Amino acid sequence: MLWSQSDLVKATAGDLIGDWRNDGIAGVSIDSRSIKSDELFVAVKAKRDGHNFINDAIRLGAKGALVDHIPADIPSNTPLLLVPSVQEALENLGKYRRERSQAKLVAITGSVGKTSSKNMLKTILELQGKTHASPASFNNYLGVPLTLANLPIDATYAVVEIGMNKPGEIEPLARMTSADVVLITAIGKAHL
Numbered sequence: 001m002l003w004s005q006s007d008l009v010k011a012t013a014g015d016l017i018g019d020w021r022n023d024g025i026a027g028v029s030i031d032s033r034s035i036k037s038d039e040l041f042v043a044v045k046a047k048r049d050g051h052n053f054i055n056d057a058i059r060l061g062a063k064g065a066l067v068d069h070i071p072a073d074i075p076s077n078t079p080l081l082l083v084p085s086v087q088e089a090l091e092n093l094g095k096y097r098r099e100r101s102q103a104k105l106v107a108i109t110g111s112v113g114k115t116s117s118k119n120m121l122k123t124i125l126e127l128q129g130k131t132h133a134s135p136a137s138f139n140n141y142l143g144v145p146l147t148l149a150n151l152p153i154d155a156t157y158a159v160v161e162i163g164m165n166k167p168g169e170i171e172p173l174a175r176m177t178s179a180d181v182v183l184i185t186a187i188g189k190a191h192l
Contacts (some may be wrong), residue, residue, distance in 0.1 A: 002152065024038075024152070037061035039061075101153060107162050108159065
């Protein structure tokens with residue numbers, strides 16, 4: 001298992017509510033449609049409010065949900081990790097995992113070529129040891145902490161993609177990764 005319940009509480013300073021099984025969490029997800037068995041569903045508020053999909057995630061096998069409030073339609077026995085801010089808790093999960101990881105981490109940013117570079121580097125590093133990388137283009141304020149929160153403790157390497165939509169976004173994500181190596185693919189107008 002990737003996370004124990006005690007580590008979830010330590011990382012988020014949250015409160016466990018409902019009926020939790022004691023066998024740990026297999027991973028962390030923000031998408032109720034692709035949740036895997038025994039993962040923690042993080043009810044982020046983006047285009048839609050993840051709190052509206054807690055029951056779906058639990059039905060599909062989520063071990064529990066990270067929430068900042070308890071919706072009225074949630075059964076009282078639903079395993080919830082209640083925090084003041086879901087976004088802050090997700091970031092704290094990523095930071096907590098990174099602080100405990102011995103993986104050499106490469107952060108990749110740039111105006112173009114981030115995902116291709118990440119995929120190539122992951123393929124190369126996998127020849128040398130267990131390598132964890134951002135799925136797809138998970139490179140923003142949700143994707144970076146999610147990637148770190150799913151970093152296996154025994155990974156030798158990690159490759160994290162960092163993107164931006166507006167000025168100032170890269171710095172906090174870069175700090176979160178505590179990268180050993182930073183690769184900049186290209187600097188275009190998007191980064192000026």
